[in-house]
Amino acid sequence: MITIFYFAGLREAAGVPQEQAELDGRTVGELLEWIGGKYPHLPLDAVRVAVNEEYALPEDVLRQGDTAALIPPVSGG
Amino acid sequence: MITIFYFAGLREAAGVPQEQAELDGRTVGELLEWIGGKYPHLPLDAVRVAVNEEYALPEDVLRQGDTAALIPPVSGG
Amino acid sequence: MKAYEIVTEPIDPQKYADYVLRPEAGAVTLFTGHVREWTKGVRTLYLAYEAYVPMAEKTLRQIGEEMEAKWPGTRASIAHRIGELAIGEIAVVIAVSSPHRKDAYEANEYAIERIKELVPIWKKEIWEDGTEWIGDQRKKPDVPAADSGANE
């Protein structure tokens, strides 16, 4: 199982702040495909994914217990 | 009469913070010559002169009651 | 306080300036980003900030390490507030000290640019007639960002 976090506009659009999914062994790119299939209305174009609080690449592989956060364009400052 | 102010190293070298002199009608350049004659040891090369609290040009003319300040290189900040 | 932190209470900027001061520092720059009332003719009532807190603090610390590597001898401290902020309140503070002033200015400006690229914090603007999550959709990861104009 991995944990998925949604923030800001994505959280509001998904309707949940987080969820768990059986995506162990899948890549970050596959995670985004899975999310796009489950929530077709989510704007994922400019989204980055952080795995365990570090920005990840599409080919990075998810492991049991990982947390994957969907990071929409940031606007701090 | 005009009033002459000396600051920082010039004040210490001249031995006085200010003095008065009959230099009405003379230019700023002539003022510097007069000071150089009276205090040959003063380092006047990089000195600017302010008349009535504004930087002045060598050809500016001094008038009765003016204050002329000798401004050595500044080092604020 | 932590040198790099996300906070929920009002920010006292002096605390961060004091933190970076040392006997070998001749210059301290302190930047504060404030909630602005008017942006392009639209009146903001207040802002709400949200963060992925542990990652935000980690990326702020990473930015501090980048600064200290690029401008040796500088010391930095950064805080960002989340929750609801009223007009004029401080959203972010960046304190930098260095022996010479040029580094303190440059490193400080570098920090705010990097925050706007990297740190997982999101701003929602609340106007009289609606709300919107602000995010520059054109912005690509790790590319220096232009001034967004959304705030400061």
Add this chain to the structure above:
Amino acid sequence: MKAYEIVTEPIDPQKYADYVLRPEAGAVTLFTGHVREWTKGVRTLYLAYEAYVPMAEKTLRQIGEEMEAKWPGTRASIAHRIGELAIGEIAVVIAVSSPHRKDAYEANEYAIERIKELVPIWKKEIWEDGTEWIGDQRKKPDVPAADSGANE
């Protein structure tokens, strides 16, 4: 307080930052120049500053007007302390607010460069083995100055 002033007591920088803040300001930059203990291997015990006070305040105000002309929408406040200052104490504070951050950084750095060219203030360094009035003899009027390295 005055927006542009020479003071003899310790400087509270926050007072100047508060002065420049307005609802339309998104960014405030605050620069403080501090007495540094070590400069090129020589230990400073303390500094003594002297000013031609009325002209110094007038030229500080002039610099503020230059800033507001070059960066419209900025508001500035500057104070310089004179007398004896201990290590770490603030000699100068420059506060600038502006709608956008880039102007606040640029205008602030402009101010400290202009102060070092224009404002009749002199610094005497007191070391363990002597004293010296600091002044860059190579500096010409109205030419932008390089970092003197004498302090910050």
